[in-house]
Amino acid sequence: MWDLLIINPITNALLWLYDILGNNFILALTVFTIFTRILMLPLNLRQQRSMVKTQEMQPQIRAIQQKYKDNPQKMQEEFQKIGYNPAESLSGCLPMLATMPILFGLFQVLRLVLGSTPQTLFELTQRVYPGIDLTNLLPIKSNFLWLNLGQPDPLYILPILVFVTMFVQTKFTSPSSAKKDDANKNKKGGKDQEDPTAAMTQSMQYTMPIMFGFFSLSFQSGLSIYFVLSNLIGIAQGLYTRRVMEAEKEALALAKDRKTMGLNGGGVIPEAEMPEEKPLPVVKENQNKATQGSNRSQDQSKRKRRSAKR
Numbered sequence: 445m446w447d448l449l450i451i452n453p454i455t456n457a458l459l460w461l462y463d464i465l466g467n468n469f470i471l472a473l474t475v476f477t478i479f480t481r482i483l484m485l486p487l488n489l490r491q492q493r494s495m496v497k498t499q500e501m502q503p504q505i506r507a508i509q510q511k512y513k514d515n516p517q518k519m520q521e522e523f524q525k526i527g528y529n530p531a532e533s534l535s536g537c538l539p540m541l542a543t544m545p546i547l548f549g550l551f552q553v554l555r556l557v558l559g560s561t562p563q564t565l566f567e568l569t570q571r572v573y574p575g576i577d578l579t580n581l582l583p584i585k586s587n588f589l590w591l592n593l594g595q596p597d598p599l600y601i602l603p604i605l606v607f608v609t610m611f612v613q614t615k616f617t618s619p620s621s622a623k624k625d626d627a628n629k630n631k632k633g634g635k636d637q638e639d640p641t642a643a644m645t646q647s648m649q650y651t652m653p654i655m656f657g658f659f660s661l662s663f664q665s666g667l668s669i670y671f672v673l674s675n676l677i678g679i680a681q682g683l684y685t686r687r688v689m690e691a692e693k694e695a696l697a698l699a700k701d702r703k704t705m706g707l708n709g710g711g712v713i714p715e716a717e718m719p720e721e722k723p724l725p726v727v728k729e730n731q732n733k734a735t736q737g738s739n740r741s742q743d744q745s746k747r748k749r750r751s752a753k754r
Contacts (some may be wrong), residue, residue, distance in 0.1 A: 447571070450549035451556075456573045458557060463581055469558075470588050473666060476546075479674040485681070487542055492685050500529050543674075547555030555665045558586045558594030586666075593666035600661065601644055602668035607657030614649040616682030 454476075461472035498505075512519035556568050560583065572578055586593045597603065660668045676747050 446454065446549075449551055450545050452571050454546070454549050454553045455556060455568070456576060458553060459572065459576050459578075459581060461561050461574070462584065467581070467585060468506055469584060469593060469666070470669070473643040473670060474673055478677065480543070481674060481677045481681070484542060488678070488681060489685060492682070493689070496530070504528075520560045521667075547730040551663070551667055551668060552696065554594060554664045555585055558664070569676065571609055588665075588669075595665050596662055596664050597660075598666060602665055603657050603660035606668055606671045606675070609672050609679070610653040610656055611649070613675045613678040613682060614652065616679050616686065635675070643749060 457479075458469075458472055458476060461468055461475050465471040465475070505523070505528055508519055508522045508526075514520060556564050556571070558564065559568070569578060585629070589599060590599065591602075656671065660671065665672075
Protein backbone atom coordinates (compact mmCIF):
# COMPACT_ATOMS: atom_id res chain seq x y z
CA MET A 445 0.00 0.00 0.00
CA TRP A 446 2.88 2.38 0.83
CA ASP A 447 4.56 1.71 -2.50
CA LEU A 448 1.29 1.94 -4.42
CA LEU A 449 0.11 5.25 -2.94
CA ILE A 450 3.37 7.08 -2.15
CA ILE A 451 6.56 5.68 -3.69
CA ASN A 452 5.32 4.87 -7.20
CA PRO A 453 3.38 8.13 -7.79
CA ILE A 454 6.28 10.31 -6.58
CA THR A 455 8.80 8.34 -8.65
CA ASN A 456 6.80 8.64 -11.85
CA ALA A 457 5.95 12.28 -11.21
CA LEU A 458 9.64 13.20 -10.88
CA LEU A 459 10.60 11.16 -13.94
CA TRP A 460 7.83 12.73 -16.02
CA LEU A 461 8.81 16.26 -14.95
CA TYR A 462 12.46 15.45 -15.60
CA ASP A 463 11.55 14.36 -19.12
CA ILE A 464 9.40 17.38 -20.09
CA LEU A 465 11.76 19.93 -18.47
CA GLY A 466 14.78 19.09 -20.57
CA ASN A 467 16.42 16.54 -18.26
CA ASN A 468 16.92 19.11 -15.49
CA PHE A 469 16.36 17.45 -12.14
CA ILE A 470 16.45 20.71 -10.15
CA LEU A 471 13.61 22.13 -12.25
CA ALA A 472 11.68 18.88 -11.85
CA LEU A 473 12.18 18.99 -8.07
CA THR A 474 11.11 22.67 -7.96
CA VAL A 475 7.88 22.06 -9.88
CA PHE A 476 7.16 19.01 -7.72
CA THR A 477 7.65 21.11 -4.56
CA ILE A 478 5.30 23.83 -5.82
CA PHE A 479 2.67 21.22 -6.66
CA THR A 480 2.84 19.64 -3.18
CA ARG A 481 2.59 23.07 -1.52
CA ILE A 482 -0.52 23.83 -3.58
CA LEU A 483 -2.06 20.57 -2.38
CA MET A 484 -1.31 21.50 1.23
CA LEU A 485 -2.53 25.10 0.83
CA PRO A 486 -6.07 24.58 2.26
CA LEU A 487 -4.65 22.90 5.37
CA ASN A 488 -2.06 25.63 5.86
CA LEU A 489 -4.63 28.41 5.52
CA ARG A 490 -6.96 26.67 7.95
CA GLN A 491 -4.10 26.26 10.41
CA GLN A 492 -3.14 29.94 10.29
CA ARG A 493 -6.72 31.17 10.63
CA SER A 494 -7.32 28.83 13.56
CA MET A 495 -4.16 30.02 15.32
CA VAL A 496 -5.07 33.69 14.84
CA LYS A 497 -8.63 33.11 16.05
CA THR A 498 -7.43 31.22 19.11
CA GLN A 499 -4.95 33.94 20.01
CA GLU A 500 -7.61 36.66 19.75
CA MET A 501 -9.81 34.67 22.14
CA GLN A 502 -7.07 34.16 24.74
CA PRO A 503 -8.43 36.76 27.24
CA GLN A 504 -11.85 35.08 27.21
CA ILE A 505 -10.33 31.61 27.39
CA ARG A 506 -8.19 32.46 30.39
CA ALA A 507 -11.07 34.15 32.17
CA ILE A 508 -13.22 31.04 31.73
CA GLN A 509 -10.38 28.78 32.85
CA GLN A 510 -9.91 30.81 36.02
CA LYS A 511 -13.63 31.02 36.77
CA TYR A 512 -14.52 27.38 36.14
CA LYS A 513 -11.23 25.65 36.93
CA ASP A 514 -13.07 23.30 39.34
CA ASN A 515 -15.92 22.57 36.94
CA PRO A 516 -14.62 21.13 33.63
CA GLN A 517 -18.11 20.52 32.26
CA LYS A 518 -19.17 24.14 32.77
CA MET A 519 -15.84 25.28 31.33
CA GLN A 520 -16.49 23.28 28.18
CA GLU A 521 -19.98 24.77 27.87
CA GLU A 522 -18.59 28.29 28.15
CA PHE A 523 -15.95 27.46 25.54
CA GLN A 524 -18.70 26.38 23.17
CA LYS A 525 -20.56 29.65 23.74
CA ILE A 526 -17.59 31.73 22.60
CA GLY A 527 -16.85 29.36 19.71
CA TYR A 528 -13.63 27.85 21.05
CA ASN A 529 -12.79 24.18 20.64
CA PRO A 530 -9.66 23.02 22.53
CA ALA A 531 -9.21 20.22 19.99
CA GLU A 532 -8.48 22.85 17.32
CA SER A 533 -5.18 23.59 19.03
CA LEU A 534 -3.94 20.32 17.56
CA SER A 535 -4.75 21.49 14.02
CA GLY A 536 -1.40 23.23 13.88
CA CYS A 537 0.22 19.80 13.49
CA LEU A 538 -2.00 18.73 10.59
CA PRO A 539 0.08 20.28 7.76
CA MET A 540 3.25 18.71 9.14
CA LEU A 541 1.58 15.32 9.59
CA ALA A 542 0.16 15.52 6.07
CA THR A 543 3.58 16.25 4.55
CA MET A 544 5.44 13.54 6.46
CA PRO A 545 4.46 10.75 4.00
CA ILE A 546 5.78 12.91 1.15
CA LEU A 547 9.07 13.51 3.00
CA PHE A 548 9.63 9.83 3.79
CA GLY A 549 8.55 8.85 0.31
CA LEU A 550 10.83 11.40 -1.34
CA PHE A 551 13.76 10.12 0.72
CA GLN A 552 13.28 6.63 -0.78
CA VAL A 553 12.50 7.92 -4.27
CA LEU A 554 15.72 9.94 -4.48
CA ARG A 555 17.64 6.85 -3.50
CA LEU A 556 16.02 4.96 -6.37
CA VAL A 557 16.02 7.64 -9.05
CA LEU A 558 19.53 8.94 -8.39
CA GLY A 559 21.04 5.56 -7.58
CA SER A 560 23.63 4.03 -9.87
CA THR A 561 23.85 0.45 -8.63
CA PRO A 562 22.29 -2.36 -10.68
CA GLN A 563 19.93 -3.19 -7.81
CA THR A 564 18.44 0.33 -7.64
CA LEU A 565 18.12 0.50 -11.44
CA PHE A 566 16.30 -2.82 -11.51
CA GLU A 567 13.94 -1.71 -8.72
CA LEU A 568 13.32 1.54 -10.60
CA THR A 569 12.25 -0.31 -13.74
CA GLN A 570 9.72 -2.25 -11.69
CA ARG A 571 8.06 0.94 -10.48
CA VAL A 572 7.86 2.98 -13.68
CA TYR A 573 4.47 3.36 -15.38
CA PRO A 574 4.13 2.17 -19.00
CA GLY A 575 3.99 5.70 -20.46
CA ILE A 576 7.54 6.61 -19.33
CA ASP A 577 10.56 5.49 -21.38
CA LEU A 578 13.59 5.07 -19.15
CA THR A 579 15.98 4.54 -22.04
CA ASN A 580 15.82 8.27 -22.87
CA LEU A 581 16.17 9.38 -19.23
CA LEU A 582 18.90 7.24 -17.69
CA PRO A 583 21.37 8.02 -16.32
CA ILE A 584 19.75 10.97 -14.53
CA LYS A 585 22.01 13.99 -14.11
CA SER A 586 22.46 14.33 -10.37
CA ASN A 587 25.10 17.07 -10.25
CA PHE A 588 24.16 20.65 -9.34
CA LEU A 589 26.83 23.23 -8.49
CA TRP A 590 29.06 21.55 -5.89
CA LEU A 591 26.34 19.04 -4.95
CA ASN A 592 25.58 15.46 -5.77
CA LEU A 593 21.81 15.41 -5.30
CA GLY A 594 21.91 11.81 -4.12
CA GLN A 595 24.45 12.51 -1.37
CA PRO A 596 24.52 14.84 1.68
CA ASP A 597 25.96 18.33 1.31
CA PRO A 598 29.70 18.10 2.11
CA LEU A 599 29.89 21.83 2.96
CA TYR A 600 26.87 21.78 5.35
CA ILE A 601 25.37 24.80 3.60
CA LEU A 602 22.01 23.15 2.90
CA PRO A 603 21.42 22.08 6.54
CA ILE A 604 21.99 25.69 7.61
CA LEU A 605 19.56 26.90 4.93
CA VAL A 606 17.01 24.33 6.07
CA PHE A 607 17.23 25.61 9.65
CA VAL A 608 17.07 29.30 8.72
CA THR A 609 14.21 29.01 6.21
CA MET A 610 12.13 26.80 8.50
CA PHE A 611 12.66 29.15 11.44
CA VAL A 612 11.59 32.16 9.36
CA GLN A 613 8.60 30.23 8.05
CA THR A 614 7.37 29.41 11.55
CA LYS A 615 7.72 33.09 12.47
CA PHE A 616 5.60 34.20 9.53
CA THR A 617 2.95 31.51 9.88
CA SER A 618 2.51 32.05 13.62
CA PRO A 619 0.29 34.86 15.01
CA SER A 620 2.27 38.07 15.30
CA SER A 621 0.28 40.18 17.74
CA ALA A 622 2.12 40.98 20.89
CA LYS A 623 0.91 39.76 24.27
CA LYS A 624 1.50 42.90 26.27
CA ASP A 625 -1.90 42.85 27.89
CA ASP A 626 -1.51 39.23 28.92
CA ALA A 627 1.95 39.93 30.27
CA ASN A 628 0.64 42.82 32.35
CA LYS A 629 -2.13 40.65 33.73
CA ASN A 630 0.33 37.95 34.68
CA LYS A 631 2.55 40.46 36.43
CA LYS A 632 -0.37 41.83 38.40
CA GLY A 633 -1.47 38.39 39.39
CA GLY A 634 2.05 37.53 40.50
CA LYS A 635 2.05 34.23 38.61
CA ASP A 636 2.97 33.28 35.06
CA GLN A 637 -0.18 31.92 33.49
CA GLU A 638 0.99 30.78 30.07
CA ASP A 639 -1.48 29.20 27.68
CA PRO A 640 -0.51 25.60 26.75
CA THR A 641 -1.29 26.17 23.07
CA ALA A 642 0.86 29.29 22.90
CA ALA A 643 3.65 27.52 24.77
CA MET A 644 3.54 24.58 22.38
CA THR A 645 3.60 26.90 19.35
CA GLN A 646 6.53 28.83 20.73
CA SER A 647 8.50 25.68 21.48
CA MET A 648 7.85 24.33 17.98
CA GLN A 649 9.29 27.53 16.50
CA TYR A 650 12.69 26.44 17.78
CA THR A 651 12.58 22.66 18.08
CA MET A 652 11.30 21.89 14.57
CA PRO A 653 13.94 23.96 12.68
CA ILE A 654 16.72 22.54 14.88
CA MET A 655 15.46 18.98 14.40
CA PHE A 656 15.12 19.18 10.61
CA GLY A 657 18.40 21.07 10.28
CA PHE A 658 20.10 18.24 12.16
CA PHE A 659 18.39 15.60 9.99
CA SER A 660 19.55 17.42 6.87
CA LEU A 661 23.13 16.59 7.77
CA SER A 662 22.40 13.03 6.62
CA PHE A 663 19.67 13.71 4.04
CA GLN A 664 20.39 13.65 0.33
CA SER A 665 21.07 17.10 -1.08
CA GLY A 666 17.97 16.76 -3.25
CA LEU A 667 15.77 16.29 -0.19
CA SER A 668 17.41 19.25 1.57
CA ILE A 669 16.74 21.38 -1.52
CA TYR A 670 13.11 20.25 -1.35
CA PHE A 671 12.99 21.46 2.28
CA VAL A 672 14.50 24.83 1.40
CA LEU A 673 12.15 25.39 -1.56
CA SER A 674 9.13 24.32 0.47
CA ASN A 675 10.08 26.68 3.30
CA LEU A 676 10.56 29.61 0.90
CA ILE A 677 7.11 29.00 -0.57
CA GLY A 678 5.73 28.80 2.98
CA ILE A 679 7.29 32.17 3.82
CA ALA A 680 5.65 33.79 0.80
CA GLN A 681 2.35 32.13 1.72
CA GLY A 682 2.63 33.36 5.30
CA LEU A 683 3.21 36.94 4.14
CA TYR A 684 0.20 36.77 1.83
CA THR A 685 -2.18 35.25 4.38
CA ARG A 686 -1.04 37.72 7.05
CA ARG A 687 -1.86 40.64 4.77
CA VAL A 688 -5.23 39.13 3.91
CA MET A 689 -6.08 38.63 7.59
CA GLU A 690 -5.01 42.18 8.47
CA ALA A 691 -7.19 43.53 5.66
CA GLU A 692 -10.13 41.49 6.97
CA LYS A 693 -9.58 42.84 10.49
CA GLU A 694 -9.49 46.41 9.22
CA ALA A 695 -12.68 45.86 7.23
CA LEU A 696 -14.46 44.40 10.28
CA ALA A 697 -13.26 47.25 12.51
CA LEU A 698 -14.44 49.82 9.94
CA ALA A 699 -17.83 48.13 9.70
CA LYS A 700 -18.20 48.22 13.49
CA ASP A 701 -17.29 51.90 13.58
CA ARG A 702 -19.88 52.66 10.93
CA LYS A 703 -22.56 50.79 12.85
CA THR A 704 -21.79 52.67 16.03
CA MET A 705 -21.94 55.99 14.17
CA GLY A 706 -25.17 55.07 12.39
CA LEU A 707 -23.55 55.07 8.99
CA ASN A 708 -24.04 51.47 8.09
CA GLY A 709 -24.80 52.26 4.45
CA GLY A 710 -28.38 51.05 4.52
CA GLY A 711 -29.76 53.47 7.10
CA VAL A 712 -32.11 56.38 6.60
CA ILE A 713 -30.71 59.89 6.36
CA PRO A 714 -31.56 61.87 9.52
CA GLU A 715 -34.30 64.48 9.23
CA ALA A 716 -31.95 67.31 10.09
CA GLU A 717 -29.86 66.42 7.06
CA MET A 718 -32.76 65.97 4.62
CA PRO A 719 -33.18 68.82 2.14
CA GLU A 720 -36.30 70.89 2.77
CA GLU A 721 -38.73 71.55 -0.04
CA LYS A 722 -39.27 75.19 -0.90
CA PRO A 723 -42.78 75.82 -2.33
CA LEU A 724 -42.05 79.52 -2.87
CA PRO A 725 -43.58 79.83 -6.35
CA VAL A 726 -46.89 78.39 -5.14
CA VAL A 727 -47.05 80.82 -2.22
CA LYS A 728 -46.36 83.80 -4.45
CA GLU A 729 -49.01 82.68 -6.91
CA ASN A 730 -51.60 82.35 -4.12
CA GLN A 731 -50.69 85.78 -2.81
CA ASN A 732 -51.15 87.30 -6.27
CA LYS A 733 -54.56 85.68 -6.62
CA ALA A 734 -55.61 86.97 -3.20
CA THR A 735 -54.51 90.55 -3.98
CA GLN A 736 -56.31 90.46 -7.32
CA GLY A 737 -59.51 89.28 -5.63
CA SER A 738 -59.32 92.02 -2.98
CA ASN A 739 -58.80 94.68 -5.66
CA ARG A 740 -61.85 93.48 -7.57
CA SER A 741 -64.02 93.59 -4.45
CA GLN A 742 -62.86 97.17 -3.70
CA ASP A 743 -63.73 98.28 -7.26
CA GLN A 744 -67.19 96.76 -6.99
CA SER A 745 -67.86 98.52 -3.67
CA LYS A 746 -66.82 101.87 -5.15
CA ARG A 747 -69.15 101.38 -8.09
CA LYS A 748 -72.06 100.62 -5.74
CA ARG A 749 -71.43 103.83 -3.76
CA ARG A 750 -71.36 105.93 -6.90
CA SER A 751 -74.64 104.49 -8.14
CA ALA A 752 -76.31 105.12 -4.73
CA LYS A 753 -75.27 108.83 -4.78
CA ARG A 754 -76.75 109.27 -8.19
